[in-house]
Amino acid sequence: MPQGGGPCRFCHLHPLCLPDHLLDAPSIAALQRAIVPEPPKPRGTFLYREGEVRQAYYFIRAGSAKAFVTDEQGAECVTGFYFATDMVGALSLAHPRYTESVVTLERSNVCQVPAATLEEICRTDGALTQRFYGKLAQAFDVERHARLRLNHASADERVADFLAEMSERQDRRGLVDDNLSLSMSRYDIANYLGLAAETVSRSLRRLQEDGIIAVKGRQLQIKRRPALLAAREGSTRS
Amino acid sequence: MPQGGGPCRFCHLHPLCLPDHLLDAPSIAALQRAIVPEPPKPRGTFLYREGEVRQAYYFIRAGSAKAFVTDEQGAECVTGFYFATDMVGALSLAHPRYTESVVTLERSNVCQVPAATLEEICRTDGALTQRFYGKLAQAFDVERHARLRLNHASADERVADFLAEMSERQDRRGLVDDNLSLSMSRYDIANYLGLAAETVSRSLRRLQEDGIIAVKGRQLQIKRRPALLAAREGSTRS
DNA sequence: CGAACGATTGAGCCGACTCAATCGACGTGG
DNA sequence: CCACGTCGATTGAGTCGGCTCAATCGTTCG
Numbered sequence: 001m002p003q004g005g006g007p008c009r010f011c012h013l014h015p016l017c018l019p020d021h022l023l024d025a026p027s028i029a030a031l032q033r034a035i036v037p038e039p040p041k042p043r044g045t046f047l048y049r050e051g052e053v054r055q056a057y058y059f060i061r062a063g064s065a066k067a068f069v070t071d072e073q074g075a076e077c078v079t080g081f082y083f084a085t086d087m088v089g090a091l092s093l094a095h096p097r098y099t100e101s102v103v104t105l106e107r108s109n110v111c112q113v114p115a116a117t118l119e120e121i122c123r124t125d126g127a128l129t130q131r132f133y134g135k136l137a138q139a140f141d142v143e144r145h146a147r148l149r150l151n152h153a154s155a156d157e158r159v160a161d162f163l164a165e166m167s168e169r170q171d172r173r174g175l176v177d178d179n180l181s182l183s184m185s186r187y188d189i190a191n192y193l194g195l196a197a198e199t200v201s202r203s204l205r206r207l208q209e210d211g212i213i214a215v216k217g218r219q220l221q222i223k224r225r226p227a228l229l230a231a232r233e234g235s236t237r238s
Numbered sequence: 239m240p241q242g243g244g245p246c247r248f249c250h251l252h253p254l255c256l257p258d259h260l261l262d263a264p265s266i267a268a269l270q271r272a273i274v275p276e277p278p279k280p281r282g283t284f285l286y287r288e289g290e291v292r293q294a295y296y297f298i299r300a301g302s303a304k305a306f307v308t309d310e311q312g313a314e315c316v317t318g319f320y321f322a323t324d325m326v327g328a329l330s331l332a333h334p335r336y337t338e339s340v341v342t343l344e345r346s347n348v349c350q351v352p353a354a355t356l357e358e359i360c361r362t363d364g365a366l367t368q369r370f371y372g373k374l375a376q377a378f379d380v381e382r383h384a385r386l387r388l389n390h391a392s393a394d395e396r397v398a399d400f401l402a403e404m405s406e407r408q409d410r411r412g413l414v415d416d417n418l419s420l421s422m423s424r425y426d427i428a429n430y431l432g433l434a435a436e437t438v439s440r441s442l443r444r445l446q447e448d449g450i451i452a453v454k455g456r457q458l459q460i461k462r463r464p465a466l467l468a469a470r471e472g473s474t475r476s
Numbered sequence: 477c478g479a480a481c482g483a484t485t486g487a488g489c490c491g492a493c494t495c496a497a498t499c500g501a502c503g504t505g506g
Numbered sequence: 507c508c509a510c511g512t513c514g515a516t517t518g519a520g521t522c523g524g525c526t527c528a529a530t531c532g533t534t535c536g
Contacts, residue, residue: 069386072471077386094375099382126364133371137332140374143381144337148307148315150388151432155492186515194389196493201516217501217515233310393524424483434525439484455483455533477536484531493523499516506509 011111013061013085027125034117035059040109047088047102047110054098056112057089063108064183067100068191078191080142081105081184085173089115090135105183150194153234158193159203160231163213167222180220207231249349251299251323265363272355273297278347285326285340285348292336294350295327301346302421305338306429316429318380319343319422323411327353328373343421388432391472396431397441398469401451405460418458445469 041047047058050069065082079100082088088110092098122129149161166180182189190197207213212228214221222228279285285296288307303320317338320326326348330336360367387399404418420427428435445451450466452459460466 071386071390075390077389079382079386091378094372099379123364126361126367129364129367133374134332136371136378137374140329140378140381141337143378143385144317147381147385147388148309148317150385151315151429152309152313185513191389197514198494198516199492202492205516423481435482436484436526437524440524443484479536480534482531482533484529486529487527489524489526491523491525492521494521495519497516497518499514501514502512504509504511506507 011061025125025128027121027128030121031113031118031128034113034121036112036114037061038110038112040107041104043104043106043108045104045108047104048098050098050101052098054089054092054096054115056114057087057118058102059111059113060084060086060088061109061111063110064105065102065108066105066184066188067102069100076191078188080192081188083169083173087132087135090132091139093132093136105188153232155193155195155199156203156206157232157234158195159189159200160207160212160228162189162193163207163220163222164228164232167225167228178222178225180222182218182220249299251297263363263366265359265366268359269351269356269366272351272359274350274352275299276348276350278345279342281342281344283342283346285342286336288336288339290336292327292330292334292353294352295325295356296340297349297351298322298324298326299347299349301348302343303340303346304343304422304426305340307338314429316426318430319426321407321411325370325373328370329377331370331374343426391470393431393433393437394441394444395470395472396433397427397438398445398450398466400427400431401445401458401460402466402470405463405466416460416463418460420456420458 041063047065048055060082062084064084065088066078067080067082067088068076068078071077082102088102089098091100118132122132149158153161163180166182167178170177170180184192186197186200189195190200193200195203204213204215207228208215210227210231212222212224212231214223279301285303286293298320300322302322303326304316305318305320305326306314306316309315320340326340327336329338356370360370387396391399401418404420405416408415408418422430424435424438427433428438431438433441442451442453445466446453448465448469450460450462450469452461
């Protein structure tokens with residue numbers, strides 16, 4: 001348990017948010033004191049908008065959010081999703097302004113860390129700095145994965161990969177379960193994967209017909225995980 | 239001029255490689271002493287391969303290289319291109335092993351910096367560390383741009399965007415010129431853009447027919463730059 | 477000079493998009 | 507409590523952009 005006090009002491013996500021081996025460092029205690037828990041945010045609340053001056057980083061305690069940019073035609077391009085334990089805003093570490101907008105997909109709880117405070121603490125703690133830049137490195141890997149998926153995968157493969165990714169992230173949140181509750185719409189999924197919503201719908205149906213998953217609206221069960229993982233790559237279809 | 243000695247003193251790319259305001263720092267001098275100029279590498283030389291332990295970072299002095307990963311089907315996926323003044327290997331900063339393979343596209347000159355040395359120097363210089371992580375942040379932005387391009391752009395838009403990107407990078411190298419010399423094959427371009435080589439060929443022809451560029455093999459001239467920039471986005475076609 | 481590779485062009489096909497209709501779930505107000 | 511409106515999800519029909527396959531043409535290098 002952290003001796004630094006602050007609201008983290010009672011947060012059940014604590015071990016996931018900041019790994020244990022760092023918890024004794026004085027800078028972690030300072031960080032925890034800087035954390036501002038915010039009142040629950042209803043669905044559709046913006047944490048921030050693309051182009052605004054970066055003023056804070058966020059940690060999601062409960063709920064989910066989607067990130068998107070607006071292209072020159074004014075169209076929304078979904079760039080990712082955030083769930084509990086995710087740090088939001090790390091992408092903008094090297095920018096003075098947010099590079100994407102983030103909006104909640106359901107009633108969500110978040111913690112806020114003022115950017116100035118976090119940067120001040122990092123100035124005296126190289127290890128912590130590296131830790132946050134590590135988030136950026138992770139984000140890069142995710143981005144590259146997404147790009148390669150777009151490059152060479154079919155609609156069915158993309159959807160399968162998306163489900164596997166969602167499940168994997170749920171596992172990492174400590175919730176190992178074959179049931180997924182998708183908080184985003186088919187349109188958001190489609191946009192994220194570079195598909196039409198109708199195509200996502202059809203791909204899900206095909207996966208269900210193959211007995212790999214069971215879909216009921218936004219509730220989803222993975223029935224044959226190995227087959228799902230195989231469907232991510234171009235498994236030679238029968 | 240750097241007083242640190244080392245081979246950088248005589249390198250004409252110096253002002254681009256490491257910006258001036260940092261040149262006095264002792265750690266820069268140490269970095270320069272650590273730089274190992276290598277003999278010219280012929281076309282097809284690997285700087286490193288995906289999966290190898292990261293042992294060095296590279297700076298390209300002359301020539302060019304392509305980066306790619308190999309997917310589970312054994313197919314090559316081109317992830318990017320490197321040119322003079324580019325730092326190669328920054329993507330793997332947070333990984334113990336290289337995450338992509340890099341191979342020269344033509345006879346090229348590169349400088350090598352042993353990873354251990356660079357990391358040792360960074361340990362005592364937070365500003366320099368931030369500088370290299372900044373490279374990672376840049377790479378993230380490039381990757382996101384590439385992904386959004388794949389998501390929502392047509393073949394013609396992708397090709398136009400690619401040419402604009404190439405030209406922009408040439409400009410940043412200090413060579414403001416409407417002539418581009420593409421060192422990579424149509425197949426590499428196509429792979430990078432998620433297209434077939436034939437489609438790239440056809441898109442180039444269309445751009446030429448519109449009087450936007452002139453193509454002759456790998457030599458290319460930008461005749462109407464504003465039109466090229468407009469063609470990147472979904473300019474309502476006539 | 478010939479071989480090999482890259483680039484271009486053409487013909488035909490297919491996967492995913494678009495358009496359109498229907499269905500279902502949910503929330504609102506009478 | 508039910509009717510209605512709205513939004514999201516699903517399904518079908520038709521179209522089209524870009525892929526595949528194949529042939530030709532340069533070019534470069536042995």
